[in-house]
Structures are given as structure tokens and as C-alpha cells.
Amino acid sequence: MWSWDYAMDVSVILLRALPAALLAAACGFVIASTVGLLIAALIRSRFASVRRVASSVAHFIRSTPLLVQLFFLYYSLPMLVPVSMTAFWTGAIGLGLHYSTYMSEVYRSGIDALPKGQWEAATALNLSKRRTWFSIVLPQAIPPVLPIMGNYLIVIFKETPTLSAITYVELLLRAKNEASVTYRVFEPFTIVGIIFIVCSLMMSLLVARLEKRWGRRPSA
Amino acid sequence: MEYRGVTKSFGDLEVIKGIDLRLHAGEKLAFIGPSGSGKTTLGRMLMTLEQPTTGTLTIDNEPIWQMKDKRGNWKAANEAHLRSIREKVGMVFQHFNLFPHLTVERNVTLALTSVLNLSKEEAIGRAESMLEKVGLLDKLRNYPSQLSGGQKQRVAIARALVMRPKVVVFDEVTSALDPELVGEVLAVIKEIAKEGETAMMLITHEMDFAREVADRVIFGAEGLIVEEGTPEDIFERPQSERLRTFLSRL
């Protein structure tokens, strides 16, 4: 049933699809980090209406499945507005938006951990809101949560097969295409699994190193 | 600076029950009273960290929490108005609240460059002469975690005063310190008080210090001013029973 020769051949083919998966994950991660930060800041806005809108949007995105969101972005949205995005960008944006709502919680935990006195000192020094965020709050709130953010990079990477549903050729879809040509289903999917295990493992090693470097910082 | 009929409630709890108080330019005012009497809250209102529930607080005859719109009607102060008020007020906190991720120098220069828009050289010059005054010129490159409590508080004092506010609130700035470190911080404040210009609102439990530095002492209890007068009045000739009891318990 298992052919080593075929396994080798298909490994090479599948590994060529790995960069596509990594790229989608990386872009998704960057979008999630940026939008997540925006949501975290809006949830702390002075204006109650802004807070409410931000947290309901976040809640809404988090409680609908990623797959549904991807279908909506890829198939439904172009019927409403005259934009059409490639499968790659739809996937990256879909992943990014979906995980931005989780990422905002990560930022929030970092921001909430900051003593109230830091905000008050910033006010007492008459720093602008922007300056307070960029010079006082974020430099202290982000380093401790970098490892958690790193874990979300792994989660997002593991979610890339979902993009196969909108025709983005990543590892899984490539394996499926192979299988449909050769009628061999055992090797391609097994190898996809192995590639994911190895990549996730390497990423978590990287995150562990991040944690060592940034996890503990001097306090006041 | 003036409090007029100021009250403050947290939920159902009325912490400040009606305060009328004036502080003149350069005046050193000591605020004493039992724990929980609302001293901190009073100082925080001046720093715009708390909003009075009723009454008005003005600086240079300008209300802190109200402003005039284009047609001259009063409306709630916006962020820009509050920032213009904060230019005139500084605060030193009980727990220092230094920025731990920044060096001593950056702690002191941050607002100079980003709020007062001074050039880096000017800011550093001003920070250095301020740090010299508090005796910490050699700690410029250190991080707050490398300083003792007394040194941290002296940096915090430098950080507030380098902005040259008209009035500075000192909220029990020595009560988080080990007893042997209290002296160095009080000495620095006394030194700065002698120079004059800056008005000070000294919330303190250090009676000797209050007596020595203050032009006027206010004794407050349960959200009201019970007695006020010169340090001699308050400490030598207390009028009210409350104050006599308070002083005798020290």
C-alpha cells in the first residue's frame, strides 16, 4: 500500500507548495497582529459608542466559522462591491481578520497587566494619547505577550488548509490534486501531516526562544 | 487655583463633601488629615485624574472641566482643553510610577521632547540640571529598577518639575519608602520649595516637614476642611477637637 518511491516523489511536489502555505500564514499573521491591535485600542476608547461597536464586531467575527467568512469574502463580497481578490489575498485577509479578534484579546491581557499608575503618570506628564500608547503602553504590554502571539502564528499556519476551500493551492489542495491524478491517497495526505508536524515543531522552538528572551523583563 | 464647592462621589460613597480652597501662585500648601479623608482624591482632581461630581475647579480662573464653545456657551471640556490645563499641573505619586522600560534620562526628557517640543539637546540640558538638583546626575543611564526607592522618587520629582508646572501635587511621596530613605526625598522637596515659583500641594503625614515647608496648612477629615491656618496656628494652637485628637495620636 505504501510506496517509498512515490512518497519521495510526492514529498518534493508537496514541499513546493509549502512556501505558499507559509506565505499565507505570515500575511494572515501580520494582518491579525495589526487589526488585533487596532481592536484592542478601540475597545479602550474614551467613547462608549466606539467601544461598543468594536467589541460587537470582534464578537461577531469570532463567533462565525472561518470557512463561512472565507466563502463570504471570496464568493459573496464581489457581488456586493466591485472588488475581486485573488484566492491568496482573500485567504490572508480572512485568516487575518478572523484571528485579529483573538489577537486583540492577547494584546488586551498585556495592556490590562500594565499598572494603572503608568497611564496616570502619562496623563500627569501631559503626553498625548498617541504618545502614551506608543511610548509607554505598547513597549511594556507587548514583550510579555510575544510568545502567545507566536503561538497564534502556529495556529494560523495550521489553519491554512481551510484556504483550499476557496481554491488556494496550499499543501492540502496540492495533495488532493496529486491524489486525484494518481489515485493514491495514502502517501500525499500522510506527508502533508508530517510537514505540518515538522513546521509546527520548528516554530514552537522559535517561540520558546522568544519567550526566554522577552518573557521576563525588569519592572519598576 | 481654586476649588469652589467641590464634591466627589464614588458610587454611593461621597468622599469629598464640599471643598472651597484657593492656592496662590507659588504658595506651599500642606494637606494633612486621617487616612481616607479624601486628600489623594483632592489632588487627583487637580491633576485631571478625577472629575468632581459637583462644583468647579479653576486654574488661572479657567475651569478645568468646562470650556466655552464658539458661541460662548459652556460645555464639557474636551481633550485639547484638558491638555492645556495639564501644562500647568504636575504630580508626584506615592508609588513613583516611573516608566520602567525607559532610562532615568528618558523618563525625564520624554515629555520635554514630545509635549513641549524641545530639541533633544535642550531637553537633555534641562533634564541634567534638574537631575543635578535632586542629586542623581550620575544615574542618567540607569533604569528605574536599578535605583533605590528614594532615588526613584527623586527621579519622579525631577520628571514632574522639569516641565515647570505652576503647581505640583505631591501625594504622600514618602509613605512608600523605607524610613531611612524619607529624609533624602524631603530634603530635595525643601530645596525646591525654597526656590519659590512653583506652587505645591503637599499631601503628607510628615508633620515636621509640613511645618517647615508650608505657608499654610489645611487639616481635612471626612471630605471637609476642618481647620486651616499657618503652620503655627495648626500645630501650636489647634482650635478643633478633631485636630487636637489627630495631632496627639501621631
Ligand SMILES: Nc1ncnc2c1ncn2[C@@H]1O[C@H](COP(=O)(O)OP(=O)(O)OP(=O)(O)O)[C@@H](O)[C@H]1O
Ligand atoms: N476610584 C475609587 N473608587 C472608589 N472609591 C475610592 C476611589 N478612590 C478613592 N476611593 C475612596 O475614597 C476615600 C478617600 O480616598 P483618598 O485616597 O482620597 O483618601 P486619603 O485621604 O488620600 O487617604 P490616605 O491617607 O489613606 O491616602 C477612601 O474611602 C477610598 O476608599
Ligand SMILES: [Mg+2]
Ligand atoms: Mg492618599
